[in-house]
Amino acid sequence: NAGVTQTPKFQVLKTGQSMTLQCAQDMNHNSMYWYRQDPGMGLRLIYYSASEGTTDKGEVPNGYNVSRLNKREFSLRLESAAPSQTSVYFCASRMGPPGEQYFGPGTRLTVT
């Protein structure tokens, strides 16, 4: 099992460009999450999907959109990147106890 995989690992964008971060899990988990991690701010929830076909906003959704393509895949799209979106993005999935989320390796995004 690969667990949670994310692509790409690194990305540099110019302000105004768009891109999609991909996430897939092979653990048959129902719920999937997108977080951003910034120094001194912990992990903040951007969007989540409690089950296939549903998505909901988290704490910091502005500037992002998501798609739960199927049970395995959950993508995060930046339509018009801004320097404030420079961050490390983590995808996570969950099946079991409420807090037991499994994280991917992250995507480091720089917007210039």
Add this chain to the structure above:
Amino acid sequence: QQQVKQSPQSLIVQKGGISIINCAYENTAFDYFPWYQQFPGKGPALLIAIRPDVSEKKEGRFTISFNKSAKQFSLHIMDSQPGDSATYFCAANSGGATNKLIFGTGTLLAVQP
């Protein structure tokens, strides 16, 4: 009310010593309190977790102490090792239909040999 406050921001401990990280919360609806460990360049990984009806949970050298009345919980790392050097995050689960995790801001632990 949705915040989880974590301290200290950074911690230096000698090998063999005890590392203690503290967290506090306000929302009494939180129903699950995990700790995550993150090494540089990696995603966070679940280390240990506790439910609010338990006052202590121990797994090897790692112990969570939970004080429901004070709305505080802490992670103790006994016999700290250089391999424990990482960033530690406490979190609280919101419960209900959403089951979202609220994370603390993290503690960077350095264990000196």
